[in-house]
Amino acid sequence: MRQRFLFLFLLLTNVSLAGGVRGLIATTRNEPLPYAGIVVQGTSNGTLANAEGRYELSLPAGKYELVFQYLSFKTVTKTVTVSEDFLELNVILEEQPLNLDAAQVGKGKEDPAYSVMRRAIAKARFHQLQVRSYTARAYTRSTALPTKIPFLLERRLKKEGVQEGKAFLNESITEITYRRPNTYNQKILSTRNSLDNSTPTPNQYVLASFYSPEVGGATTPLSPKAFAYYRFEYEGFFEDRGEIVNKIKVIPKAYGEGTFRGSLYIIEDRWAIHSFDLETIYQGLKIRVKQLFSPVQNVWLPINQQFRIEGGYLGFAGEFKYVVSMNYQKLNIDPNLKEDITILDHKKEENAPAVSRKADLEKMIEQQKEFSTKNFRKIIKEYEKEEKKERKAAGQDVRAVRQDSVIVDSLANKRDTTYWETLRPVPLTQLEVKSYKIQDSVRIVRQEKLDKDSTRNDSTSFKPMHLLTGHTYKFRERNYLTFESPASSLAYNTVEGYVFDMALEWKKRWGKDYEAGIKPLARYALGRNRLNGTLQSTLGNRKWNASVEGGEYIYQFNPNAPISPGLNSLTTLLFEQNFLKIYQKQFLRADYTYRYLGGILTFSTGLEFARRNELSNLEKTQTYIDWKSRAYTPNRPDNVEIANAGFPTHRALLWNLNVNVRPWQKYAIRNGQKRYWYNKGPTFLLGLKRAIPTNDLAPDYTLLEGSIRQNFDTGPRSNLRLSVSGGSFLSQERMYFPDFRHFMGNEFFFQNGDMLTSFRMLPYYQYSTSNKFFQGHILWDSQRFVLTRLPFVRLAGLSEVLQVHYLSTPAVRNYTELVYGLDGIIRLFRVEVVGQFTGNRYQGLGLRVGTTLRLR
Known part of the structure; x- marks a missing residue:
């Protein structure tokens, strides 16, 4: 009712909305030009044609000069007189011929494109700073067309209205307010989706500037580093609205992820972007971007943007089109930065x-x-x-890289078809009209089904399947109950036999980001016929959190868990290799963490009182395959520093303090919340661990260690990652093997864990130390090394990786691994060849397979 009243009010108070211009924009061969731009001369008031080349621009009665433009076609200006009715105006655009300068590029001469690009790059930041602020209304439309859906998900997605060959679309109208240098406020006034009418359009695409050095993880042709990434060719020039426009061909030195290719049009003397047609690759997806600029208050701004994404991932494939029409309403240009x-x-x-x-x-x-x-x-x-x-x-706040706020109008998802027919600046195509009709009928059927069972609530209803899959139940007032199924944690080791965990976690959220929780966990080991468990309570927010936990549980000697229980189950049952080494701990522990103090510092501290017991293998162990050359090893690890890693049952009082400093940390502010960005600057970590003696058996030592980690950009689509750490036990009156400094080793062909700081062939506990230590890790990856110089290898998303991993302790002076790998195989896996050295002695060669997925 409210929407109908709004429509009637508009008709009565502003009848000029009924008038305007509409028609078809086509080529000289009568082929429609999809998403051609139409703008009122000297303003940003305009619109786009739809995919069929049809446009409709509402205007008050009066006389106008309309500019019709399309990339690679001559711009046409038409003078029209608008009355209270729509004027039919079909426009033919001719292909834009290019003129060449009289001076041609000869042998030994530099291509004129380089002079153009040097000046455009020098002035790129100037063009960004010219606009002090603006308010704009953005109309966006996205169309998604699934072309391939995995068989196992086909039936389920069909119920949601997603089918191969069936397009669905999203529209939104957003008011954007910008303030230099980095503040964007968005208010989504209306959004409509033929699949689900609750999902706003991703308007962050609208805010990307190709004057920036990087967009979407790819180096732009206007980056100060562009000449290291690209070659440029001058293709000619043409005249548009009194300006000379140079066409520059952008040729990446090695096309692939992180670079663009295509055409860039630069205005002579202004050295501003006139338009561009560029494409890149991201995670195997082909992304094509087109933008048309138009002069507003003597500054050329993007008013017509198009994105096309196509490709596949994990069995899905499809095409995604995204178009944007920008209308700048309040534009404030810096008077000190003149053209x-x-x-x-x-x-x-x-x-x-x-x-x-x-x-x-x-x-x-x-x-x-x-x-x-x-x-x-x-x-x-x-x-x-x-x-x-x-x-x-x-x-x-000058340290914030960006400041964003996104507000969704309370009526944004409730506007009816009358509203959209009144205010939609780009007419729908016949296929898009059909898509809305089909999805509206699907939504009605779905709602009728829900209405038959008004008491149904999927978020709180128990289903037998939840016993196997686990589930999170959502209740009123932001209460959540999560059940973790035993099936997801079922594992096998030689100490406990088959074992599983079962947990319930209750969480309560309030305010902006406060959260409290309680989590009881039970663990049952069939081989030991023993039940143990823990109880944890937490309280905190984005800045800080505190927790108290106690009970009895099983832990690996290395607290960083170098091998997962699931992977150890595989190695134990199939390969008769029991790498997991564990002990039992009864404990009470309190922890506190404060994040980003001053935006750069995070510290955490904890105090634990524990009773620690050594465990042994079961008398009867199991394996699916009996390997004659192998046998299970004891649960007591081998170590070069001590002959026996066993220890008596004892109590320990342990205190730790860790300080993490990121001096050059960058962050964005979104709706008042800081979101810290990936940090390329160095990260410093300092850790102190103190074992406080409480009796004659209690451990008594002090460990101090520190580390530095940093990433370096080493050229086109290549970077160097570095991690160096070292430390020493300042005192060691009494220590047991759980107190040693352990390292992230690996003895299985499957590699899991942090790609940078994990060794590939280091035995898990052989070189653990109670003395000083030093370790260094260097990883260099590139898409332009040996194999990746082949275009089909690079375009498949593969990168080559060279690594060095080094460890030194008093017992092993120089342990080194040299690694060559291929990363990104079908976007999921990497394969590595590892050379192992101790001192100057070659120890052997190994093969490792890793994954980007996190495994339990």
Whole structure:
């Protein structure tokens, strides 16, 4: 009723909405031009044609100059007079011929494209800073077409309306408010989805700028590093609305993930983007991006954006189209950053003049001096520094890379078809109309089915299947109960036999991010006929959390668990190799963690009192395959420092403190919440562990250790990861094997754990130490090394990896692993060849297979 009243109100108060221009945009061969752009001259008020080339632009009565544009076609301007009715106007666009400069590229001469790109790159940040703020209304439409669905999921997804060959679409209207340099506020006014009317469109695509050095993980052609990634070719020029536009062919030196290829159009003298048609690959998906820019207040801004994603992953395949029409309503241009300056190629560069204050910068630009490319980049950097100082003085958060807020209007998912027919700027195609009708009927049938059983509640109803799969039950007032099935934890080891865990976890959430929970866990070992378990309670939020846990449980000697129980079950039952070494602990422990103090520091501390027992293998163990050359090893690990790793039953009081510092941590603010980004800067970790003696058997030692971890960008689609750590036991009056410093070893052909810091062939406990230690890990991966120089290998998403893993303790001076691997096989696996060395002695060669998935 409310929507009908709104529609009637619009009709009575603004009848001019009934008038405008509509028609078909096509080529000279009468072929429709999908998603062509239409804009009112000198403004951003415009729209897009639909996939069939049909457009409809509502305008108040009056006289207008309309600009019709399409990439690689001549821009056409039409003068129209709009009355209270719609005017039919079909437009024919001709292909855009290219002119060539009189000076051609000869032998030994540089392609003119490089001079164009040097100046465009120098001015890229300038164009980003020109816009101080704006308010815009964005209309987005996405269309998804599944082309392949795994057989096992086909029936289930069909009930939800998802079928091969059946398209479904999403529309949204969003109001975007931007403030330089990094604040975006979005209000989703309306969204409609033919599959599910509750999912907003991902409008973050609208906010990406190709003036940025990187978009979507790929280096853009306007990045300062572009010449390391790309070659450029000049293809000619044409004239558009009084501007000379250069067409530049973008050729990656090695096409694949992280680079673009295609065409980039740069406006002469302005060195701004006129339009582009670029494509890249991301995780095996082909992504094509088109953008058309138009002048608004003498600044060229993107008003027409298109994205096309196609490919497959894990048995799914499909095509996704995404179009955006931007209408800038309030645009604030920085008056100090004028377009009427001259950028010279840096080959003519003079030394940059000294600049100490922002006023000097403004004066220099106001005087309209000529700037070389490198000179101008220095000036813009100084301008940014002064802007940052001003924002800091005004109390703004200058460390935030981005600040976003997303608000969904309470009526966004409730607008009816009348609303959309009134305000939709891009007409639907016949297929899209049909898609809405089909999905509306599916939704009605689904709702009728739910109405037959008004008491049904899938989130709280128990089903027998939950005993095998586990389930989370959601109750009112943000209460949750999670059942963890024994089936998901069933395992086998030579100490306990078959064993399984069963847990219930209750959580209560309130406020923005507060959470409390209680989790009882029971563990039953069939071989020992023993039941043990723990009880844990937690309280915290995004910043801090505290927990108290106690009970009796089984733990690996290495607290970082180098082999998972599931993988150990496989090695034990099928290969007669029992790598898992465990002990029993009765304990009470309290932990506290505070995250990102000052945005850079995280610390955690814990205190534990425990009674620790050694365990032995069962007298009768089981294996599915009897390997004549193998036998199960004792649960007491072998170690080069001590002849016997056994220990008496004893009590231990242990305290630990860990401090993690990320001095150059970046973060974004979203709806008032900080979200910390992946950190390429160094991460420093300092840890202290103290065993406090309580009797003559209790351990008494102090361990101090530290580590540094950092990633380096080493070129096109290659990076270097480094981790170095070391430490020493400052005192060691009494220690047992659980107190040794253990390392992330591996003795099985399947490799699990952190790719950087895990050894590939190091025995799990042979080199564990009670003395000083040092370990270093270096990993370099590239998509342009040996095999990946072959295009079909690179385009398959494979990368080559070189690694060095090193360990030194008093007992083993120089243990080294050299590794070559192929990563990204069918997006899931990696294969590695490992050479093992002790000192200068070659120990052997190994093969390892790893996965990107987390295994239990």
